Structures are given as structure tokens and as C-alpha cells.
Amino acid sequence: MPRSKIYPSFAAAVADIPDGSTIGFGGFAVIGMPINLYQALAEQGAKGLTCVSNGTRGGSTMPSDAPTLEWLIRNDQVKKVICSFTAPTRASQKLVFSEYYEKGLIDAELVPQGTLAERMRAAGAGIPAFYTPAAVGTELAEGRETRVFNGREYLLEEALPLDYAFIRAYHADAFGNLRFRRSQRNFNPLMAMAAKATIVEVEEDILPVGAIDPDDVHLPGIFVHRMVKIPPPPEGWWPQRPAEIAKQEAERSA
Amino acid sequence: MSDGAKGLTRQQMCDRLAMEFQDGWVVNLGIGIPTLCSNFDFGDKQIIFHAENGVIGYGPLTGAGREDLHLVNAGGQHVTLNPGAAIVHHADSFGMIRSGRIDVTVLGAYEVAENGDFANWKMAGQKGGGIGGAMDLAACAKHVFVAMEQVTRNGRPRLVERCAIPVTAKGVVDLVITNYGLFEITPEGMTLREIAPGVSVDEVKATTGCNLRIPREVPPVRVRG
Numbered sequence: 107m108p109r110s111k112i113y114p115s116f117a118a119a120v121a122d123i124p125d126g127s128t129i130g131f132g133g134f135a136v137i138g139m140p141i142n143l144y145q146a147l148a149e150q151g152a153k154g155l156t157c158v159s160n161g162t163r164g165g166s167t168m169p170s171d172a173p174t175l176e177w178l179i180r181n182d183q184v185k186k187v188i189c190s191f192t193a194p195t196r197a198s199q200k201l202v203f204s205e206y207y208e209k210g211l212i213d214a215e216l217v218p219q220g221t222l223a224e225r226m227r228a229a230g231a232g233i234p235a236f237y238t239p240a241a242v243g244t245e246l247a248e249g250r251e252t253r254v255f256n257g258r259e260y261l262l263e264e265a266l267p268l269d270y271a272f273i274r275a276y277h278a279d280a281f282g283n284l285r286f287r288r289s290q291r292n293f294n295p296l297m298a299m300a301a302k303a304t305i306v307e308v309e310e311d312i313l314p315v316g317a318i319d320p321d322d323v324h325l326p327g328i329f330v331h332r333m334v335k336i337p338p339p340p341e342g343w344w345p346q347r348p349a350e351i352a353k354q355e356a357e358r359s360a
Numbered sequence: 361m362s363d364g365a366k367g368l369t370r371q372q373m374c375d376r377l378a379m380e381f382q383d384g385w386v387v388n389l390g391i392g393i394p395t396l397c398s399n400f401d402f403g404d405k406q407i408i409f410h411a412e413n414g415v416i417g418y419g420p421l422t423g424a425g426r427e428d429l430h431l432v433n434a435g436g437q438h439v440t441l442n443p444g445a446a447i448v449h450h451a452d453s454f455g456m457i458r459s460g461r462i463d464v465t466v467l468g469a470y471e472v473a474e475n476g477d478f479a480n481w482k483m484a485g486q487k488g489g490g491i492g493g494a495m496d497l498a499a500c501a502k503h504v505f506v507a508m509e510q511v512t513r514n515g516r517p518r519l520v521e522r523c524a525i526p527v528t529a530k531g532v533v534d535l536v537i538t539n540y541g542l543f544e545i546t547p548e549g550m551t552l553r554e555i556a557p558g559v560s561v562d563e564v565k566a567t568t569g570c571n572l573r574i575p576r577e578v579p580p581v582r583v584r585g
Contacts, residue, residue: 134413134450135436137429160492165436167429192488195391208487216489219412220454220496227451238458240496243530245482276430288430288441289413291449324449345429348438 111282111333112312116146119305119332123147123270126185128156130226130297131175132273136165138290140272141343142307142336144173147183147272154185158226158268160219160293161191162203167345169354176202184212188266190219216246223296225266230299230329235264271301274336275325278306279313282330283323295325305332309344366563367510367539367556372583375400376554377466377505377537379582385463386410386456388497390480391435393507394466401584409433410462412493414453417445434493454493458500465501467494469508469533471523474550474570476531478506479523491528498529510538510567517569519543519550540564542581549573554581 113119120143123129129147133139141164157175164174178184179202187203192214194201206212217225218240228236237260241247251262273294276287284306286294298304312335336342346354368376370393378400381387388410389395398409398420409418411433418433419440427438448456456462469480478498482489498504508518519536536543541564542554551573552564557580565572 135432137413137432167427167432167436167438190492191490193482193486193490195490195492197483204488214488216491218491218495219450219493220457223450223454238496239499240458242499244495244528245526246495288428288447289411289415289432290430291447292413293450295449296451347425347427347429349424 110280111331112280113332113334116142116307116334117149119143119334120146120150123150123152125152126154127152127269128158130268130271130293130301131157131159132271132292132294132297134160134289134292136167136345137288138274138286138292138294139164139174140274140307141168141173142334143272143305144175144177145343148173148177148181151181151183153183155183156186156188157184158188158222158266158297160222161189162187162201166348167351169346169351172343179203179206179212186213186215188215188217188222190217190222192216218246221263222266223293225263226268226293226296226300228265229267230296233265235262237261238263266300268297268301269303271297271304273298273304274307274309276309277313277318278308278330278333279315279318279327281315282306282327282333283318284325284327284330285318285322286324291324298325298329303331304329306330306334307336308333309336311335365539367559368581368583371396371399372581373507373537373539375584376542376581377507377535378402380505380535381405381407381464386461388412388457388462388465388501389434390465390467390494390497391492392468394468395433395435395437397466410453410456412453412457412497414448414450415439415441415445416448417442454496457493457496460500460502462497462501464503464505465497466505466507467498469506469518470525471518471520472506472508472533472536473520473523474545476533476545477523477527478529478533479525480528482526484525494528498532503534504529504532506533506536508536508538510540517567520569521571540567551575552578554579556581
């Protein structure tokens with residue numbers, strides 16, 4: 107009987123993450139983001155991390171005090187980020203990440219979003235590199251290898267393997283077969299396939315093996331190693347409606 | 361908002377671009393001003409909205425209190441799904457983009473050059489950048505439309521001879537809407553196609569930083585509602 111993939115707590119699931127790990131954090135605009143695992147890793151304290159994520163912050167569907175990559179940055183746990191956003195998109199916006207980046211305390215690799223996804227897909231598919239038309243002719247392609255296929259120029263990009271993927275899913279069975287709901291899927295299955303070990307925070311009660319029809323599995327359990335059921339709020343972190351968040355923020359500032 | 365400023369409102373700008381969408385087109389809207397294109401009434405046209413986070417066939421924004429907390433568009437706004445919608449992961453979403461399934465992407469920009477280059481990921485003097493899916497979309501969508509203000513906050517032209525800040529893609533922009541008018545980019549250069557009500561041709565020329573072809577007759581920008 108193999109060891110259970112179900113862990114009793116987020117702390118237990120991240121207890122052995124070593125310094126210097128490369129970790130992919132799933133999610134897009136909060137949806138599918140491993141909010142609870144961010145908190146557990148901040149408390150665990152591993153340092154020198156390379157963090158792969160679409161951006162460096164949370165989003166508007168989460169209370170502003172909820173854990174994000176910013177918690178790890180403030181905690182001096184992050185050595186480098188690999189993201190499609192490493193600067194604010196509006197002049198009025200300030201990123202915690204930018205404070206550290208501008209002082210040279212954190213390194214960054216800026217990658218177009220489709221390339222970021224495909225680099226992890228490639229890692230999970232046993233493909234070391236690929237060519238893409240994205241970023242050809244831009245600053246990002248300067249000094250790098252390009253090649254012309256059928257009259258069009260493409261940029262060489264290498265696979266991005268991960269040590270760990272931290273993701274959030276809707277349904278899981280005890281073997282680790284996962285289903286995501288709506289736009290929760292985003293980077294999550296790709297990061298899991300690119301990682302040596304995948305840790306999942308699961309929204310619904312973890313089901314018995316076989317409870318998910320094989321045709322309905324979005325990510326097979328062979329890519330999943332540890333799972334934790336997210337407790338109800340306030341013990342666990344959950345996305346909220348904008349109106350609820352606004353109400354809480356108003357109460358906090360009152 | 362350009363609302364209160366001269367010329368078209370942001371919604372009118374997006375309505376005008378949305379009139380160009382053809383029946384059956386797959387349309388990807390960038391964050392910021394372009395998201396307003398989905399408010400346009402397309403009548404009998406079937407338009408399929410593609411969001412880079414893998415939502416194919418989303419509909420209008422959700423009313424307050426009715427948000428599905430698992431569903432947002434590329435701008436992180438809660439949206440609805442139209443009948444026939446589908447969900448894919450990020451690699452499939454960008455696979456659709458790179459393989460030419462997107463008929464048009466509408467993006468915001470800091471600058472557009474007369475040769476179709478444009479810049480929207482890095483402000484002058486900024487360390488790092490915000491690319492998101494813009495480079496993949498700009499390189500691969502069949503058409504690239506831009507919606508932006510005519511001038512910067514400091515009154516400098518955004519329509520320029522050559523981009524001064526790092527480009528997102530070269531030679532890809534077909535059509536630009538600003539609060540001052542509708543501009544088409546062809547191999548011959550940039551042409552003023554329509555002009556915003558209340559704006560003169562001289563005002564457009566004075567706020568444009570590149571050669572602009574101006575036909576003898578420039579009709580007003582078509583607006584609805």
C-alpha cells in the first residue's frame with residue numbers, strides 16, 4: 107500500500123521544502139492560486155527560492171491581507187522570480203516586488219505569458235526547447251538564438267522544469283486525480299507536469315479513489331504527490347466577492 | 361477616462377472597433393480600455409470572446425452578488441459564460457493564439473508607430489515590465505487593433521514615427537482608435553479614416569507625431585446610441 111497523498115495540514119505538506127528550490131505557483135488573477143500554501147511556506151521559511159508565477163501579487167477577488175507571493179518577498183525568501191509581469195501595469199500601482207527589484211535584492215526573468223506556459227508544458231512533456239514567434243524583434247530577443255521556418259522568424263525557448271508546483275483544485279480523489287472548475291485550470295496542470303513534486307490545496311472533500319470518472323480527470327494523479335483539504339473560512343483562505351472584500355476593507359480601516 | 365476630455369469616450373472608441381468584428385470571429389480583448397468592446401451590441405453577429413486564461417466564449421460581466429468565484433476574464437473581472445463556452449489550460453489557450461485561431465486582438469498601448477510597431481509593456485525608465493499575453497497575441501493574431509488616448513498625460517503624441525520605448529511586436533497593428541479618430545496602418549503608412557465629432561483635422565495633425573495621410577473627405581467616427 108503506497109503512502110497516502112493526503113496530508114493533515116498545509117504546514118505538514120511544505121515542511122521539507124529545501125532552501126534554493128524552484129517552485130511554480132499556479133493561478134491567474136487569484137483563481138486557482140495556492141493562497142493557503144503561500145501562507146504555509148512563509149511560515150516554513152525556506153530561503154533562496156526561485157518563484158515561477160504569472161505575476162508577483164494577488165488580485166481583486168481576494169482580501170488585501172490574504173497571502174500572496176508578496177508574503178515570501180517581504181520575508182526575504184525569494185532569490186528570483188520568473189513571471190509575465192514584473193512591473194505595475196498602471197503608473198498609480200505599486201508592487202511590493204518592485205521595491206526589492208529596484209534595490210537589486212531580487213533577480214527577475216520576464217517571459218511572455220504564452221511562452222511561460224509552453225516552457226512548463228515542454229518540461230512536463232519531455233521536450234528540452236522549442237521555437238515561438240512571441241517576442242521576436244523585441245528587447246527580450248536581443249542576443250538570443252532565432253531561426254527561420256517557412257519564411258518566418260522564431261525565437262528559441264528552453265523548457266522550465268520545477269522542483270515543486272503549488273496549485274489549487276476543485277475536486278480530488280485520494281490518488282490525486284484532479285478536476286479544476288472554470289478558469290481555475292490556467293497554469294495549474296502545466297506546473298504540476300513540470301514539477302518533481304506537486305502539492306495541491308483542494309476545495310471540496312477529497313473523494314475515494316475512482317469517484318472521478320476517468321474521462322473527467324483534468325490532471326492525472328501520477329503528477330500529484332501531496333494534497334490538503336482547505337478548511338472553511340476563517341481557518342482557510344477562499345476567494346470572495348468584490349462587495350464582501352470592500353466591506354471588510356471598510357471595517358478594517360474604520 | 362477620456363470622458364470629459366476631448367473627443368470620443370472610451371466606450372465610443374471601443375464600440376467603433378467592435379463594429380469591425382466580423383460574424384464568427386474569435387476576439388481577444390486586452391486589459392484596460394479594450395475590455396469595453398464586449399459591451400457592444402453585436403446584434404445577429406456571433407462573436408466568440410477568447411480570454412488568455414483559457415476561457416473560450418465568455419459573455420457580459422456578472423452583476424454584483426452573482427459572481428462565479430471560479431471565473432474571470434483576462435482582466436480579472438468576473439464574467440458569465442455564453443452557451444457553447446469551453447475551458448482550456450494556459451498552454452492550449454496560447455496554442456490557439458500561436459496557431460492563428462484568433463481573428464483579432466484589441467490591445468492598449470503607450471505608443472503606435474506609423475509602420476505598425478507598437479509598445480505596451482514597458483514605460484520609459486521602468487525596471488521590469490508587464491507583458492502578460494501581449495507579445496504572443498501581437499505576434500500571432502490575424503489582426504491587431506489598438507485602443508488608446510491620442511496623447512499622453514503630458515500632452516505628447518502616442519502616434520509616432522518610431523517607438524521610443526521597447527516594442528511589443530513589429531509591424532503588426534492594423535487599426536488604431538483614439539479619442540480623436542480612427543487610424544488605419546497599411547504598407548503606405550498611417551491614414552486618418554474617421555474623425556471624432558468636435559475635433560478638427562488640424563487638432564489631429566497637431567497631436568500626431570508622424571506622417572499622416574489625410575483624405576480629402578474624412579467622415580465622422582461612427583458611433584451608436
